[in-house]
Amino acid sequence: MQDAALRLKTLLEQLLGAPLPVRVRAWDGSEAGPPGAPTLVVRHRRAVRRLLWKPGELGLARGWVAGELDVDGDLYEALDLMSGLVWERGEDARGAWDALRDPEVRAAIRGLFTLGGPFLPPAPPREEMRRHGRLHLHTKRSDKRAVSHHYDVGNDFYELVLGPSMVYSCAYWETPDSPLEDAQRDKLELVAGKLGLQPGQRLLDVGCGWGSMAIHAAREHGVSVVGITLSGEQAAYARKRIAEEGLTDRIEIRVQDYRDVVDGPFDAISSIGMAEHVGSTRYLEYAKSLYGLLKPGGRLLNHQIARRPQADESTYEVDEFIDAYVFPDGELQPVGATVGLLEQAGFEVRDLESIREHYGLTLRRWVANLEANWPAAVKLTSPGRARVWRLYMAACALSFERNRIGVNQVLAVKSLPSGTSGMPLRARTWG
Template identity: 80%
Template sequence: MHDAALRLQNLAEQLIGAPLPVRIRAWDRSEAGPPGAPVVVVRNRRALRHLLWKPGELGLARAWVAGDLDVDGDLYEALDRLAEFIWERDDDAGGLRKALRDPEVRAAARSLLALSAPFLPPAPPPEEMRRHGRLHRHTKGSDRQAISHHYDVGNDFYELVLGPSMVYSCAYWESPDSTLENAQRDKLELVSRKLGLEPGMRLLDVGCGWGSMAIHAAREHGVSVVGVTLSQEQAAYARKRIAEEGLTDRIEIRVQDYRDVRDGPYDAISSIGMAEHVGAERYLEYANDLYALLRPGGRLLNHQIARRPQADESAYSVDAFIDAYVFPDGELAPVGSTVALLERAGFEARDLEAIREHYALTLRRWVANLEAHWPEAQRLTSPGRARVWRLYMAASALAFERNSIGVNQILAVRPPDTGQSGMPLRSRDWR
């Protein structure tokens, strides 16, 4: 009897209290759900065991990464239809417990248990990060481990996804028809202009990645740059690029925690897509450290993803999939909280530019690059890792488009004792 899909559909609709917005194709080749909708493929019973042992987002993520769940059709459309039932719901386990008080839901759950037999906990995919609890978050050692988990997956893989620019942060688009390379170049130039870079200045690039900002600043603006990263693979790649550009006399790349930089003062600091790794409990320390490294009148450009404010800002919340598979220990804060902490450290915030639509465009280009090189991407990392990046980037593009998260460039100044910021009267002239 081929009815697994119908039984899965009935259970899902009992749990979410609404019609299922996608079709289901089960391992027994049965299908159920609205005609013409994207198809969620449940390849085997192990997918159900992932969901039963870890209800909610983490169970779904494990099943996806393991290849037990897939989407046949437009991934963006499938995620968009499912968003309110996955990422925009309250605590999944609590919701399941509440739903199970209904006799009909309990009956459907028993049916699911029977479908998933044998009912043994499946091992998480090897791509999942293993940690030792929250007490060890954001030490230098744990940050180094988290950064290695995300970035040390192979420079060749990132070349496929990011393209020749090798910039892993939001690009700055003149129009949706621009090329990714031009949009990334324009972002680096925007940062350089906001910082007022001029020949002879010293720039500290915190979280320098594969060296793109350092190379742009040195080549186009004549500054001397120190770039710091915790990734050995990024540092080796950046040094090779710098040597090929003939810029070794102007750029130094260090494998170093920003908390260990001691050779200030710098005229300017760029922090592009790095502060998300700092964590709420360490953020004031981060701001204080960067403030101390700047000369009076020096500028900081802090480019950072932000989340929407919560009703209870004292509560700790994290995206289970991203924490386990993408950015371990990464934390997002509302932009207002970030500005407040920078100012508590002594900075004067001079400009804030919200560019979330730009990140949606950037992510869609990265997904297109990944999908265009899918067999090679799996070979360079692992099938599971490639699936992590495809889901993460596609879901993130939709999150930016739906205004669930944003990204902002905050320009701040360490004011001198005179109180004069050194900023132009018309601030967006930058110089």
């Protein structure tokens, strides 16, 4: 009789139509696959049931979060090797079940159901967000719930991962070996420079997080800042930092939806890593809201992750793992769509800078921080939540490095009635 590892390997190769590039170690101690390759460890037969009931990315993710699947060896190498079989061909893998006609494959599936234990599907790990349908996406209530799921997992946990800067967006690296704190400071200064911040101006920081951009702008550029977030934990942390910096007279932090801000106009608006939460159906509303909050001549810096465009955009589906465990209801769109909607709202787009490679470097540093503080991270959250963050950040690092997704800073202006932009004649001399 075949051992469990060989059965798993055989079935997966039959389903995917390609040799498995990783080794498999099953719960019975058996191994199969190429020697020396990273090893996919199947710690519990329940992981097999998860894959049988939910083939593809989500089944794998549930097994990983539950601790039933792991990697022995380099995680990045393992994910890179498997990406072509799972993440890049997820639809093919899921659709393969309907197309199976081979009696040997069906026999193998029946054998795996036997190996996997009870026929009923396992309950998802508790870290998975329970969905209430997608009919009311991106209402104020649903957005607050989604943001809370991602950000309200404990400020102490984020300190372990992000480091003292507490900046949860792409850093801006001088060299790959630069300190993370320096790279995050340079990113905040890059944003401030593009916005042309001057003493006495008023800045709106949309999705202000733990207050890092607000503090940098007020302390280094003498502006007054309103920062908004939907996370109560973030707001409390930011207010404490601001008080310690002696900047409470220049920075106000609110738990507020961007649609509820009515006390414009502002000289400048920064939106750093927030627009991914807006959703395609609400994006024009988001752009118009920010346009209405700017003074004529004011600038918007929109820093946002983008996906590659598809030949048929109507077939685009959100990433199942990230939607269930990381950013519920988050949506990525091509940068061209973002630029078009900003222009439709009235903005004149003046500059677009891709800093894709910088996000891969940033995510690898965050993963290293998490791994170096693993016992503390598990204690502060849960084993499953820590595994979610490790998988998500490592997989995203590879996605940026392989040009599956990118990140762009779009600088846009609200021109004066005369049509004057207030921008310098030469590009990227931001003053």
